[in-house]
Amino acid sequence: MKTGSDLFDLGGERALITGSSQGIGLALARGLAEAGAEVVLNGRDPNKLGDAAEELRNEGHSPHELRFDVTDHDATRRAIDGFEAHTGPITILVNNAGMQHRAPLEDFPPDRFQALLQTNIASVYHAGQAAARHMIARGSGRIINIASVQTALARPGIAPYTATKGAVANLTKGMATDWAQHGLNCNAIAPGYFDTPLNQALVNDPEFTSWLEKRTPAGRWGMVEELVGACVFLASAASTFVNGHILYVDGGITASL
Secondary structure, three states: OOOHHHHHOOOOOEEEEOOOOOHHHHHHHHHHHHOOOEEEEEEOOHHHHHHHHHHHHHOOOOOEEEEOOOOOHHHHHHHHHHHHHHOOOOOEEEEOOOOOOOOOHHHOOHHHHHHHHHHHHHHHHHHHHHHHHHHHHHOOEEEEEEOOHHHOOOOOOOHHHHHHHHHHHHHHHHHHHHHHHHOEEEEEEEEOOEOOHHHHHHHOOHHHHHHHHHHOOOOOOEOHHHHHHHHHHHHOHHHOOOOOOEEEEOOOHHHOO
């Protein structure tokens, strides 16, 4: 059994991070690579995906690029099955792909609601099932789903997003309940408010930033690099008996009124 710092060594592991051409996904990919994992970047835009891969290569890493649409069940399964067959096992899956749309619930467009469901929750099922089938056969694997502070809290204008992130938490618990017996560890990270492209409109809003700084005990926005430690922990031998857990990384916002 590994001990000490070796508990967090991801050498010999291969991690697929969905939605990893920017923001949290790219930061997590970089962090996993720095911990020793071979990383597989995913996205739909070939240019953004290529730029992200080049960025990591310039830092001394050797990422793979696996372009597929996580909202498409068949395409996701084909991509993961094909990678497993031709390149090798995916031992860590980070379900990070996500989207946001803000509007009052009474006026929320039904097509945007459906898009949120497909991107934020159906994708976790699609990629999780495809990867788990291989992990189950090997008797081991790590699945890390990206939830949100909105898994536990709500704010005006994002009710459907809140619903999808609540569902991510419960699907994570369901994955652990079904798959822990096969040697899989299935957990989630729930970020608070982080300075990312998804939150750019809020970051640029002085009124919102002022509210956030007062509401968050840490008094600031989170930086994406501050999610890496939680991800490495859940991907590593340091968390072998952690299953179905939602790890909030939020500067204390869910702990205080």
